[in-house]
Amino acid sequence: MVKCSFCGSDLPIGGGKMFVKREGTVFYFCSNKCEKNQVALGRKPVKTKWTEAYNKLKKTLLTSKEKGETGTGK
Numbered sequence: 656m657v658k659c660s661f662c663g664s665d666l667p668i669g670g671g672k673m674f675v676k677r678e679g680t681v682f683y684f685c686s687n688k689c690e691k692n693q694v695a696l697g698r699k700p701v702k703t704k705w706t707e708a709y710n711k712l713k714k715t716l717l718t719s720k721e722k723g724e725t726g727t728g729k
Contacts, residue, residue, distance in 0.1 A: 661689035661700050663707030 657666045660682040672690060674682040684690040692698045700708040 657683050659683055659685040659689055661693045661703075661706060663700070 656668075657671070658664065659666060659671065661684060664685050666683060666685050670685070672684045674684060674690065674694060676682075682690075682693065684693070692703060693700075700706040701712050703709055
């Protein structure tokens with residue numbers, strides 16, 4: 656099963672869109688929303704609230720605050 660390169664959701668077999676850059680990097684998108692956010696607008700998944708990457712980062716920052724650690728790891 657392939658995951659969307661932007662939001663992280665699972666793509667059904669035969670569904671979604673594959674985008675290949677000239678340099679050979681391959682992106683898989685589940686919707687036009689994801690494609691436009693990454694390709695046309697240049698947004699990062701970590702800074703977009705509805706993505707899996709944002710929720711994962713938010714969860715790790717909350718758990719590290721509870722432990723009294725800093726989120727940067729430095």
